Amino acid sequence: MTLLSKLNLKTKAILTIFISTIAITSLFGVFIYLSLRNFVYDDFFKTLKIRTNVIAKANIDGAYNDTSFVAGYQSVIEEVAEKLIHERDYILELSQLNTKNEKHIADSLGVPVSFLTIIRQSKEANYQKGHYLYKGILYSFQGKDYIVIASAESHFNQKLISHLQRISFIAILVAVAIGILSAYYISKTIFKPISEVTDMAKRISSENLHLRLDDTHYSQELKELVKTFNDMLSRIETSFETQNNFISNASHELRTPLTSIMGTADVTLSRLRTPEEYIETLQIILHETEKLDNKTKALLFLAQTGFNGKAQKFERMRIDQLIWDCIDTIEKLNPEGKVNFDTSLLPENSTRLKIIGNEQLLHLAFTNIISNACKYSDNQMVTVSIGSSDRKVVIVVRDQGIGIPEHELGYIYDPFFRASNTKNYDGYGIGLPLARNIVRLHSGKILVTARENKGTTVSIELPLAVIND
Amino acid sequence: MPKRILIPTDFSISSLNILKEFLKKDNGADRYDVLLTCGYHLSESITDLLFFSKHKILRSLNTEAFMDAISIIRNKYANSLNSVNVDLFSGAVQSTFDDYLEGNKIDSIVYGADSRFNRTVKRSFDLSGMIQKAKVEKIMITYKEKEARPVATDDLTVIFNTAGSFS
Numbered sequence: 001m002t003l004l005s006k007l008n009l010k011t012k013a014i015l016t017i018f019i020s021t022i023a024i025t026s027l028f029g030v031f032i033y034l035s036l037r038n039f040v041y042d043d044f045f046k047t048l049k050i051r052t053n054v055i056a057k058a059n060i061d062g063a064y065n066d067t068s069f070v071a072g073y074q075s076v077i078e079e080v081a082e083k084l085i086h087e088r089d090y091i092l093e094l095s096q097l098n099t100k101n102e103k104h105i106a107d108s109l110g111v112p113v114s115f116l117t118i119i120r121q122s123k124e125a126n127y128q129k130g131h132y133l134y135k136g137i138l139y140s141f142q143g144k145d146y147i148v149i150a151s152a153e154s155h156f157n158q159k160l161i162s163h164l165q166r167i168s169f170i171a172i173l174v175a176v177a178i179g180i181l182s183a184y185y186i187s188k189t190i191f192k193p194i195s196e197v198t199d200m201a202k203r204i205s206s207e208n209l210h211l212r213l214d215d216t217h218y219s220q221e222l223k224e225l226v227k228t229f230n231d232m233l234s235r236i237e238t239s240f241e242t243q244n245n246f247i248s249n250a251s252h253e254l255r256t257p258l259t260s261i262m263g264t265a266d267v268t269l270s271r272l273r274t275p276e277e278y279i280e281t282l283q284i285i286l287h288e289t290e291k292l293d294n295k296t297k298a299l300l301f302l303a304q305t306g307f308n309g310k311a312q313k314f315e316r317m318r319i320d321q322l323i324w325d326c327i328d329t330i331e332k333l334n335p336e337g338k339v340n341f342d343t344s345l346l347p348e349n350s351t352r353l354k355i356i357g358n359e360q361l362l363h364l365a366f367t368n369i370i371s372n373a374c375k376y377s378d379n380q381m382v383t384v385s386i387g388s389s390d391r392k393v394v395i396v397v398r399d400q401g402i403g404i405p406e407h408e409l410g411y412i413y414d415p416f417f418r419a420s421n422t423k424n425y426d427g428y429g430i431g432l433p434l435a436r437n438i439v440r441l442h443s444g445k446i447l448v449t450a451r452e453n454k455g456t457t458v459s460i461e462l463p464l465a466v467i468n469d
Numbered sequence: 470m471p472k473r474i475l476i477p478t479d480f481s482i483s484s485l486n487i488l489k490e491f492l493k494k495d496n497g498a499d500r501y502d503v504l505l506t507c508g509y510h511l512s513e514s515i516t517d518l519l520f521f522s523k524h525k526i527l528r529s530l531n532t533e534a535f536m537d538a539i540s541i542i543r544n545k546y547a548n549s550l551n552s553v554n555v556d557l558f559s560g561a562v563q564s565t566f567d568d569y570l571e572g573n574k575i576d577s578i579v580y581g582a583d584s585r586f587n588r589t590v591k592r593s594f595d596l597s598g599m600i601q602k603a604k605v606e607k608i609m610i611t612y613k614e615k616e617a618r619p620v621a622t623d624d625l626t627v628i629f630n631t632a633g634s635f636s
Contacts, residue, residue, distance in 0.1 A: 347544035
């Protein structure tokens with residue numbers, strides 16, 4: 001077993017093919033040999049049986065008929081039925097056979113006593129000694145029983161075995177040849193391309209992630225493998241870039257307030273100031289620190305939801321209740337914002353609104369999305385619609401704000417990404433990725449469709465707690 | 470006994486807004502069996518006809534979002550909706566359509582005033598001509614969409630995209 005596990009796949013495959021071709025050929029040979037041998041023996045015994053009958057007819061029946069019949073029969077036997085090789089025939093009268101002379105007679109014939117016993121019991125018996133085959137029958141004529149035995153050398157047997165040996169030898173040679181050919185074919189068509197792909201893949205490292213494997217001259221399965229590998233490389237490349245961007249963006253975002261704090265402090269400390277000036281400086285520092293605090297908090301949330309380091313508490317809750325709470329919060333934070341909760345498709349049955357989720361996280365996600373809608377539409381009407389199918393609940397947040405340029409829609413989930421038309425609005429670019437992480441945590445889906453200057457539609461699908469009730 | 474109504478559909482979600490607005494206007498006054506019907510040309514190939522199965526065709530035409538939208542409406546109007554079924558109508562002349570209405574015991578046809586028929590499905594055809602000539606009660610629903618934008622036919626947000634009906 002240890003040896004087998006050490007072998008590589010190529011050797012294993014070649015060995016398997018090799019051994020199985022030889023095994024199949026040998027099995028086939030053995031099967032044919034055995035069945036042919038049985039057939040030949042049966043046939044020979046049948047021939048012997050005919051001989052015994054002929055001998056019995058000629059010698060026992062003939063003895064009671066006239067001599068002309070016997071002569072005629074004899075000539076027929078000699079002309080039609082040839083004698084077998086080394087044939088010897090015996091006729092014993094059963095009544096003369098007793099336990100005393102039985103052993104002596106059997107020895108003189110060259111057969112065991114049991115052979116005679118079987119003939120007596122079942123009227124027929126076969127016996128084989130070396131190349132010689134014996135056939136004995138019980139023959140009745142005019143109330144008397146006779147044992148008639150014919151024996152001859154089976155010349156078939158010898159010939160057959162030598163012939164079969166020759167054939168099997170040739171067959172195994174052919175099998176070995178086929179095995180070698182197929183092993184060569186397999187190593188050439190299957191294993192060589194695999195090792196080529198491995199070599200190509202080895203050349204790709206973090207420095208040259210843009211390289212892709214060449215898949216032009218391979219078989220279907222291998223093409224699939226190379227394609228999957230290339231797709232994976234693309235994903236790795238993207239996430240590499242995202243991560244690089246994230247780090248540079250994060251350090252930039254965190255450095256801006258820090259620089260401002262440092263600058264202010266530096267200027268203030270350059271000479272003695274009045275208490276009013278110190279108060280102003282400290283206020284600026286406080287304001288910048290608060291900003292910094294908010295940013296780090298948001299980052300922390302993003303990290304927590306993204307990597308799921310802690311186990312969040314999930315419980316049954318009503319989604320419409322949560323949305324009402326979110327709208328309340330937004331109206332408190334931003335009294336200007338107008339949010340319309342459209343309940344025209346709210347299901348009649350409240351079990352269709354129950355989901356399993358973490359209230360705090362979902363609250364955060366929905367507050368983020370709805371307040372974004374308010375912010376980027378300059379406090380125009382924002383519609384939050386809710387509806388639920390048999391499997392999921394769908395929440396659609398629609399605004400008529402600035403939208404998102406079409407070519408930037410692909411980046412909206414990147415942390416710190418802000419669309420090019422958001423220059424006049426405050427924000428860090430963490431809200432949407434955070435919301436998506438939270439929705440994903442609840443095995444939901446989030447879909448953003450937008451048109452520049454026309455508005456944005458965010459649709460969130462969350463699975464229902466009870467599917468069938 | 471629920472009333473049986475027929476609504477023409479093109480398997481787009483926006484066609485379901487007709488049903489939504491109709492039920493909203495009706496406001497629980499009655500119970501309904503709804504048949505969403507799409508015109509569908511049968512194939513002329515003998516092998517296609519031999520293995521014809523309406524269920525198989527309907528399964529291939531119903532998108533997941535379409536079924537979700539139907540169940541959203543069904544959940545909202547659980548009391549007024551007895552059943553919602555999707556069906557195909559194949560026929561070339563007015564009399565077959567009349568027979569179809571009679572066979573399905575349709576009481577009235579509900580259709581949108583300005584809903585355009587989109588051939589989202591291969592072999593489908595617009596029923597509006599036949600509906601105009603049909604001899605059953607016809608109810609026209611007029612509604613306006615909040616947001617006029619081109620959307621994919623399987624965009625579930627379309628079902629939320631109506632701002633009430635007027636007549």
